[in-house]
Ligand code: ADP
Ligand code: GN1
């Protein structure tokens with residue numbers, strides 16, 4: 001069995017960074033991929049950095065299809081950004097191919113690795129320190145939506161089938177509870193009951209899709225605040241990252257996942273649940289910014305369903321964390337015992353708080369709908 005260092009070295013050697021790679025360190029706080037920051041040292045120039053990632057083999061069964069999506073989307077974004085007079089190198093990710101010319105490198109254990117140039121002079125935030133910062137992320141994700149409006153959705157692979165199919169997520173939870181392979185279900189009874197009491201909710205967005213009320217668009221599907229890099233000086237959104245889940249989806253998923261992660265003042269794994277609460281003001285600020293960034297792309301019905309996006313993404317994430325806890329933490333990286341159960345608990349608490357503020361959330365989106 002090779003050491004992690006040997007595997008990392010093999011991956012680094014597969015890429016031409018334009019200068020000697022002098023080292024790599026684990027980087028960031030993503031829950032799914034293994035991310036490293038590679039430092040290179042050109043002879044007479046400052047160090048250049050790259051992001052080297054081993055794509056999660058648990059999450060992504062077809063790295064070839066995943067990279068096909070990413071190359072297509074980043075090239076499209078690059079063209080659009082250039083047309084708009086933007087800085088392509090900063091505002092869109094770019095794939096650095098391995099020496100083989102393939103879109104990614106496969107190591108001798110079958111691990112799939114890719115490289116992106118590091119977007120310098122940016123900050124990746126784990127929580128929205130200020131409303132301005134949260135608004136900037138909303139504009140960036142809204143703009144992302146607008147830039148991909150004319151992307152041929154039918155050419156995208158579904159990198160994770162049924163990713164935001166909340167009905168399917170619920171079915172998988174029920175199966176995990178039934179099988180209960182580690183005997184963990186008993187201690188999760190309150191969370192299981194909370195979710196089961198909301199079974200009908202799991203169908204709300206999918207029903208609207210099936211009835212033709214909500215259109216399928218190209219969406220990011222993982223719009224956490226830490227998936228947008230912000231300019232270190234201006235605080236504006238620079239570059240949307242983590243494009244693994246760009247697939248056809250509902251725009252309310254992108255809006256909702258940002259609210260789930262950012263419109264509150266504690267971490268996703270906070271253990272003091274009394275701290276977990278929806279910040280309605282941040283919800284409002286993000287709504288305005290997302291709609292501004294999307295530049296009129298959303299239909300009236302999509303705006304009407306925004307609160308549902310927030311609630312469903314939160315409930316669904318709770319379902320996913322709980323399912324992973326029950327089956328033995330196979331999908332999300334954990335760094336302590338019961339980490340996924342703690343994460344599930346915050347999501348349930350936040351879902352309940354969204355329900356408590358439901359009328360307010362609806363009137364906020366109604367006001368934006370009427371005044372646009
Ligand atoms: P995961 O899917 O595991 O969340 P990400 O693609 O989001 O992986 O990357 C993890 C972290 O690495 C990000 O949160 C960010 O801090 C950093 N990162 C990723 N890509 C870049 C980039 N091109 N430039 C700078 N930082 C990056
Ligand atoms: C994962 O990869 P990362 O950390 O940005 C997950 C999201 C979850 C999120 C919860 C591909 O996001 O769907 O909402 O964790 N990404 C994937 O923090 O499953």
Ligand code: MG
Nearest residue numbers: 030226227242
């Ligand atoms: Mg990420």
